[in-house]
Amino acid sequence: MNFVVPDFYPAAAEIFVAVMALVIMLASTFARSIARTLAYYATQFTLIAAAFVTIYTMQGEPVYTFSNLFISDLMGSFLKLMIYFSTAIALLYGRAYLADRKIDKPEYYLLALLMTLGMMVMVTANHMLPMYIGLEMMSLALYTMVAFDRDSARSTEAAMKYFVLGALASGLLLYGMSMIYGATGSLEFSAIAQAVYNQAANQTVLMFGLVFLVAGICFKLGVVPFHMWVPDVYQGAPTAVTLMISTAPKLAAFAMAVRLLIWALFDIAEEWQGMLMLVAVASIVLGNLAAIAQQNIKRMLAYSGISHMGFMLLGLLSGVVDGDRHFALNAYSSAMFYAVSYVIMSLASFGMLILLSRAGFDAENIDDFKGLNKRSPWFALMMLFVMFSMAGIPFFIGFFAKLSVLQAVVAAGYFWLAVVAVLMSVAGAFYYLRVVKVMYFDAPDDEAPIHAPAEVRVMLSANGIAIAALGLAPQMLMSLCAYALLGSL
């Protein structure tokens, strides 16, 4: 048998994170007394170092390795950097929260790192198998993290729900993959694309496979009708974990959509665009309307997340019109910009919940924000930025995210879609305004001063200011998204 040693260099970041995960596991077993601190700092160090490794090994042209199972390209690298970044911030926000609840075990950080590794594998997969393995690695780590507060019945229930539904979705995805394999005879994305292009694939089987793939992707994005888990899990999980679920995994799911749908199945784009259109409209409508009825802010943000992901899909589905692929790059980069913007906003919104929580008290109702302007004008202003940004009001990043996606939709000629989206944005504005209302117009119920570690305050302020600053100067992030995709399409 002829064994060729693969080129490890393009996968240096993944290997580094995997090795560090094992090192942290062992180290925290042997150094029990300082295990918590050690695990936290080692994890943060790993994420930062991995960013440097990724930047250092980044190449302009796509590089394949491990018999074409793995690809290193600009889109992957960019998304990986965003994933490290958001995971690191999520860990920073969550640390004191977990310590207050006595669940800041070293295993938590280890799981976060494994989740990161799973997402890295997802965004760099060039083949169905690593895609699936990465997805499972991420999901299993997340299921465990949701249940991390094991004495809380609500967390356990949420984890159970998440696990059962997630396993079902994985099953659907796997089934879809097997059908695609049956239709095209390959699991590698470029080979699938080739087979579809040559019309060598059995169309019926291919379409069946596509439906299951789309279902799997939609589950991971948390969009209607695969959204059932989202509000329950967001509410049940400890806020620090909700923060994790609502940020980086969305980017990984976006990468999965790009790799599976755009890379492998671009030639039947108009088929999956039709499916995504239904899903997107349903998500925007249901997400925004259901969010209005929520009293629990975690549930409200969950529904708002559903509608945001629906909005992001609007970008993905505007790429090809009547066989014209002219708009594809513009549309996909606007979707990517939307996803990245959402992650930045979501970090800040759940970060605010963590800021208001303290030992024995979880801020999770909208009323917990009452009179925040009296208690802390600065953080009320930050939350105001986040809320108006999510509502898509300028000068905040959320406005430009909406603008670029709507521009793609209008360019594709779907005016009615744009009109539905903006009408629902008005409904959406209502519940964001309500949060601003309780912060500014109501008197506080809870006069307790806000106490949070300095690093959380600084980071949250930076996060809020970034939302405003990127809204004033969005060009850089937009171009980065376009440039990263350009190298990959």
Added chain:
Amino acid sequence: MTDIPLLSLAIWVPIFGGLLVLATGSDRNAPLARMLAFAVAVAGFVVTIPLYLGFDTTTSAMQFVEIASWVPRFNINYHLGVDGLSVLFVILNAFITITVVLAGWKVIEDKVAQYMAAFLIMSGLMNGIFSALDGVLFYVFFEASLIPMYLIIGVWGGPNRVYAAIKFFLYTLLGSLLMLVVLLYLFMQSGGSFSILDWHQLPLPIEPQILIFLAFLIAFGVKVPMWPVHTWLPDAHVEAPTGGSVVLAAIALKLGAYGFLRFSLPIVPDAAHELSWLVIALSLIAVVYIGFVALVQADMKKLVAYSSISHMGFVTLGFFIFNPLGIEGAIVQMISHGFVSAAMFLCIGVLYDRVHSRQIADYGGVVHTMPKFAAFFMLFAMANSGLPATSGFVGEFMVVLGAVQYNFWIGFIAATTLILGAAYSLWMYKRVVFGKVANKHVAELEDINAREFAFLGILAACVLAMGLYPYPFTEVMHASVNELLRHVAVSKL
């Protein structure tokens, strides 16, 4: 002089000044916040004076133009400029900001820094709306100005303020988001340009023109507000603090009307001609029906709010009869209404600060205890009803003349405002000011102090000056109005 970015200063001096005021923090520093806010408001006004002095009245081209790339990915530019249609509003806005700061001087004791900052930032954003020549830049300022107004109504407003604030926000947002879709459509049709001036030259078939016109009509009609989407305005006015009402009536309502001039008429002229009957009908309903509604109000602020809607109906009427008298009259009416409605709300504010009631029934015989105030109030009530020699007369007279040229009966119906306006303004004035002293609250009233005298006096001077010698105002807009009409007369099909 052209080297100084005057328009940018007009926008950013109040905004950064507002942030500075915000930084003074808690109410312990309230005197500092007040002084600083006043200084910023005056500075913001001073930088707009060269706009008038340096304005070239012979051309309809954009002046004081500034252009810089903002978001090259979508070809969005930071493109500013004013012409005869917009320059007066920038100056008016900066001027009104000073009176607003003065009006809130003593009355606002809670979160002073935030109050002043909200008004200053709002003022800068509105200058941005009037001077933006890029569609997205316009939109950004248009939407962003909702945030401070939402907070102003909601934080310092009356008992039902939450309802009013949210209603105000959602109504306006609905209109402006539809406008966003139109802006994106125009961006695509023009081959990737967000420049409003490019859109003026863009040929469009009639069906899209009609749809675009309707979207603009909703967007700007809500803001004006036109009947039947006016219902947010009385709520917002009644609940807003005095300063908020002043800014709403004097400036914010003009944004919608200005949008018609800058967007609807020049971009979709054929649809504007086609659907002018609709706008004229809605305007006449506003003038007459809302005039009657104003007549029966028991709350002074509500009365003036309805009178604003009625007056703004005059403005939209003037735009859509397509003659120079109509459009110039409408713009004069907008400026005049800026002074008069601001003054009316300030007068009501003066009474409210003392008695804490806006009900007409709670007053009577104010002239016995506040003679100076009664004199000012008289002048403004007269101006509100369009008495000759006040600014209110000039605009209304021009629009009525224009309307009669266009169609006698439209002019006839529009002219009923002169009767209705006099009826509701003067009847309210009579009930509040004349008669016997109604109760002990009125008996204990103190006349206006120097600060109140100052801002009412300045506004009174403006109202009279504009009524007696409107030429400096109309001179500025001549060239631009003629160019607009010439442009609108040419079909774009």
